[in-house]
Structures are given as structure tokens and as C-alpha cells.
Amino acid sequence: xxxxxxxxxxxxxxxxxxxxxxxxxxxxxxxxxxxxxxxxxxxxxxxxxxxxxxxxxxxxxxxxxxxxxxxxxxxxxxxxxxxxxxxxxxxxxxxxxxxxxxxxxxxxxxxxxxxxxxxxxxxxxxxxxxxxxxxxxxxxxxxxxxxxxxxxxxxxxxxxxxxxxxxxxxxxxxxxxxxxxxxxxxxxxxxxxxxxxxxxxxxxxxxxxxxxxxxxxxxxxxx
Amino acid sequence: xxxxxxxxxxxxxxxxxxxxxxxxxxxxxxxxxxxxxxxxxxxxxxxxxxxxxxxxxxxxxxxxxxxxxxxxxxxxxxxxxxxxxxxxxxxxxxxxxxxxxxxxxxxxxxxxxxxxxxxxxxxxxxxxxxxxxxxxxxxxxxxxxxxxxxxxxxxxxxxxxxxxxxxxxxxxxxxxxxxxxxxxxxxxxxxxxxxxxxxxxxxxxxxxxxxxxxxxxxxxxxx
DNA sequence: ATCAACGATATTGTCAACAATCTCGTCAGC
DNA sequence: GCTGACGAGATTGTTGACAATATCGTTGAT
Numbered sequence: 001x002x003x004x005x006x007x008x009x010x011x012x013x014x015x016x017x018x019x020x021x022x023x024x025x026x027x028x029x030x031x032x033x034x035x036x037x038x039x040x041x042x043x044x045x046x047x048x049x050x051x052x053x054x055x056x057x058x059x060x061x062x063x064x065x066x067x068x069x070x071x072x073x074x075x076x077x078x079x080x081x082x083x084x085x086x087x088x089x090x091x092x093x094x095x096x097x098x099x100x101x102x103x104x105x106x107x108x109x110x111x112x113x114x115x116x117x118x119x120x121x122x123x124x125x126x127x128x129x130x131x132x133x134x135x136x137x138x139x140x141x142x143x144x145x146x147x148x149x150x151x152x153x154x155x156x157x158x159x160x161x162x163x164x165x166x167x168x169x170x171x172x173x174x175x176x177x178x179x180x181x182x183x184x185x186x187x188x189x190x191x192x193x194x195x196x197x198x199x200x201x202x203x204x205x206x207x208x209x210x211x212x213x214x215x216x217x218x219x220x221x222x223x
Numbered sequence: 224x225x226x227x228x229x230x231x232x233x234x235x236x237x238x239x240x241x242x243x244x245x246x247x248x249x250x251x252x253x254x255x256x257x258x259x260x261x262x263x264x265x266x267x268x269x270x271x272x273x274x275x276x277x278x279x280x281x282x283x284x285x286x287x288x289x290x291x292x293x294x295x296x297x298x299x300x301x302x303x304x305x306x307x308x309x310x311x312x313x314x315x316x317x318x319x320x321x322x323x324x325x326x327x328x329x330x331x332x333x334x335x336x337x338x339x340x341x342x343x344x345x346x347x348x349x350x351x352x353x354x355x356x357x358x359x360x361x362x363x364x365x366x367x368x369x370x371x372x373x374x375x376x377x378x379x380x381x382x383x384x385x386x387x388x389x390x391x392x393x394x395x396x397x398x399x400x401x402x403x404x405x406x407x408x409x410x411x412x413x414x415x416x417x418x419x420x421x422x423x424x425x426x427x428x429x430x431x432x433x434x435x436x437x438x439x440x441x442x443x444x445x446x
Numbered sequence: 447a448t449c450a451a452c453g454a455t456a457t458t459g460t461c462a463a464c465a466a467t468c469t470c471g472t473c474a475g476c
Numbered sequence: 477g478c479t480g481a482c483g484a485g486a487t488t489g490t491t492g493a494c495a496a497t498a499t500c501g502t503t504g505a506t
Contacts, residue, residue: 085374096315
């Protein structure tokens with residue numbers, strides 16, 4: 001047997017713990033307001049306390065958790081207005097990413113996008129909102145990564161964490177599912193045509209509509 | 224004598240140390256590549272090691288410093304291409320901020336902007352690029368804060384730190400100084416006219432031009 | 447003179463013990 | 477029953493000692 005197939009339980013590093021927590025916040029395993037007790041995280045990850053504390057501080061810097069003196073960390077909750085602000089920032093940054101993507105897109109990228117688009121179409125046919133949500137995320141990521149702007153990609157990733165759950169929510173509305181997919185198709189056409197400004201406008205409108213739908217669906221959850 | 228007039232030398236907190244370092248990076252007191260030795264910062268700030276380490280980790284999360292294992296923290300240096308990406312992100316976010324500002328601006332805000340504009344004009348007359356740079360920063364901050372979007376304001380603040388010095392550099396070119404001021408005047412007119420889309424376009428062009436000038440001036444500093 | 451090996455010193459990484467504060471159940475008094 | 481004081485336990489904050497690694501001058505061989 002190859003040495004190393006039996007993973008030695010190396011204690012996780014600070015950033016790894018941050019990822020661990022981040023993912024649980026994204027997926028709703030940790031909900032807004034929930035307290036994050038150091039000992040619990042230590043037990044579940046096998047990390048040392050220093051590392052856990054480091055990770056929590058890091059997440060505080062990202063605005064994901066709140067730390068009160070002697071009261072510890074808890075998952076920060078967003079108001080509807082803050083979600084709106086996040087969407088506004090997404091419109092700006094993803095719009096710009098789309099602009100640059102369109103200006104740079106080569107046939108290989110477009111082919112990947114086309115492939116993804118076919119799968120998205122299939123999801124609409126099959127009424128598979130969950131799968132659509134995952135592929136939709138991949139679609140957006142492809143645009144952002146393909147824009148060649150790592151700074152924008154990084155800031156967008158941070159913006160997306162607190163609203164990760166919401167990014168799936170709206171696709172359970174079938175009307176929205178169809179509209180969103182039509183948006184994607186239209187954007188693909190604009191990319192192929194090399195219309196960077198048009199593609200940017202379309203992306204901004206697409207994200208703006210996403211928020212409108214969301215605000216209708218979720219308004220009851222916020223004060 | 225009032226108690227407290229003699230400040231008790233309370234040891235600085237983590238975020239305060241981060242600010243301290245951040246400012247020195249901004250103002251060029253710490254230059255890219257320079258190593259940040261924990262003991263030195265302890266001596267200069269009076270903080271404990273834990274706090275200093277916390278602050279450095281925080282700054283690493285912001286992308287301002289680089290931490291290598293057992294080698295410590297050093298000020299991260301940006302390539303010209305990364306500066307370009309930052310400017311691209313600024314165009315997107317400040318453009319959006321300008322859009323929202325124009326849509327929300329009330330007479331009081333416009334009056335403050337007008338006042339700032341007069342001072343900027345005076346700087347152009349007096350050929351005071353340094354003062355112009357400071358007021359220019361204030362002008363941009365007024366727009367961003369006035370947009371009512373704290374998320375965008377926060378991300379812009381982070382984007383600006385690594386390029387803080389550069390934000391002043393281009394105004395020593397007199398041609399650029401005049402152009403930038405004319406841009407400001409034109410934007411003010413668009414704000415007053417309530418043309419949000421036009422103001423946004425103007426802001427993006429303004430920032431884009433700023434980078435062009437910069438790239439010409441500074442290209443020698445980058446590989 | 448050049449270079450590699452070595453070792454003293456400097457610097458960072460980790461951990462565990464202790465201190466400070468909060469939380470929450472309990473109970474006396476009304 | 478209600479309220480507020482009290483205290484044990486839980487949780488977080490801080491510090492200092494020690495381990496691991498890097499840095500840099502020295503030395504000796506070629």
C-alpha cells in the first residue's frame with residue numbers, strides 16, 4: 001500500500017478552519033445569530049484553540065461573524081437593505097466582469113459557456129431548480145474567472161458568501177427560472193456578437209431582477 | 224484637573240494596530256517588500272504580541288501584507304496589472320455609487336459638493352497638487368458615502384489602500400490636474416440635472432482616465 | 447578568493463495555564 | 477408568583493514559556 005493513503009490527521013490550519021465555518025454558514029448549517037463556541041469548533045475540527053480564534057477573527061474581518069468581548073462569535077445576520085446593497089455591488093462588479101469577459105472571450109471559453117447553457121436548458125425542461133442553482137453559480141463563476149480580473153473575482157466571492165442560500169431560493173419560482181434562463185441565453189448571444197456594453201447592461205439587469213424576485217419571496221423573513 | 228486628561232496608556236487593540244500599520248503602508252512609511260517584524264511593531268505601538276499577530280493576520284486577509292511560514296509578514300507589492308484590475312473594480316463600484324448618489328442627492332449634499340468643488344478650483348488656480356489630491360479624495364468619499372451603500376463603501380475603502388499613494392501621483396501632471404477638475408465640474412452638472420446614468424458613465428471614464436495617466440507616469444516602476 | 451558546512455542569534459509558531467467576564471440556575475425575601 | 481442577589485460553571489481574553497525555523501556571520505577546505 002502506498003504510504004499516505006492513510007491520511008495522517010494533520011491538524012487543520014487557520015484558513016482551513018475559516019473555510020470550514022464559511023461553508024457551514026453558506027449552506028445554512030450555521031444560521032444568522034447562532035453563536036460559534038470555540039470549544040465546539042475545536043471538537044468538530046480537531047484544531048487547537050489558537051487556530052480557531054484566528055479563524056474567527058478572520059471571518060470577522062470578512063464581515064461574516066460578529067465578535068463581542070467576552071461573549072464570543074456569532075453568525076452575523078443581514079437586513080434586507082444590506083442584501084440590497086450587496087446585490088447593488090454585485091451588479092457593478094459582475095457587470096464589469098461581463099464586459100471584460102466579452103471583450104476577451106475566445107472560442108474555448110464560449111464553448112464551455114455554451115455547454116453549460118445546454119445543461120441549464122435541460123434543467124428548465126426537467127424543472128430541476130436545485131441543479132439549476134448549482135449550474136447557475138458555475139455559469140456566473142465562469143464569467144467572472146474568465147474576465148481575467150482576480151481583484152473583482154475576489155471581492156465578488158466575498159460578497160456572495162452571506163447571500164449564498166438566497167442565490168438558490170428564487171429558482172423555486174418557476175417563472176423566475178424561465179426568465180433567468182432566457183437572460184442567460186440572451187447574454188450568450190451578446191457575448192458571441194462581441195457586444196461588451198450590451199452584455200454588461202444585460203448582466204446588471206439580470207442581477208437586478210434576481211433581487212426583485214428575492215425581495216418579493218423573502219420579505220417576510222426580514223423586519 | 225479632570226481625570227482622564229492625562230491619557231492612561233491603554234494598550235492598543237487588534238484593529239487599532241491594523242490601522243496603524245495600514246496607515247504607514249498607505250503613506251509610504253512602509254514600502255512594498257519591507258518586512259514587518261513583530262518585535263518592532265510591539266516596541267513602536269506598545270501592544271502585546273498576540274495583538275500584533277492578530278493585526279498582521281487581519282491585514283493578510285485584506286491582501287495588504289503577505290505572511291510566509293517562519294518568515295513573517297511583509298508588505299505586499301502590486302504589479303501594474305493588479306493596479307489595473309483595482310482601477311477596473313473602482314470604475315465599477317464608484318460608478319454605481321455615483322449612480323445612486325445622483326438618484327438620492329438632496330440640496331444639502333449638492334451644496335457640500337459645490338463647496339468642495341470651489342476649493343478644488345482654487346487648487347487648480349494655485350497649482351497646489353498636494354492639496355488638490357487631499358480634497359479630491361474627500362470629493363470621492365463624499366460621493367461614495369452619500370450613495371447610502373455601506374457595502375460598496377467598505378469594498379472601495381479596501382481597494383484604495385494599496386493604491387493610496389498613486390491617487391496623489393498623477394496630479395503633479397498639470398494637464399491631468401486640469402482634466403480631472405473639469406471632469407468633476409461636468410459630473411456636478413450631471414448630478415444637479417439628475418442624470419444618474421450620465422453621471423455614472425462620467426465617473427467611470429474619469430477613473431479610467433486616471434489610470435491611463437498613472438500607467439504612463441509609473442510604468443517605469445513596474446516590471 | 448570561493449564555497450559549503452556549521453552554529454549563534456533572531457524571529458516566528460504553538461500551546462497550556464491562568465485571569466476576566468458572562469450565563470444561568472437557585473434561593474431568600476417580599 | 478415575582479424580583480433581585482448570589483455563586484458555580486461555562487466561555488472568552490491574555491500572557492509567557494518553549495519549540496521550530498530562518499538568518500547571517502564565521503570558519504575551514506579547496
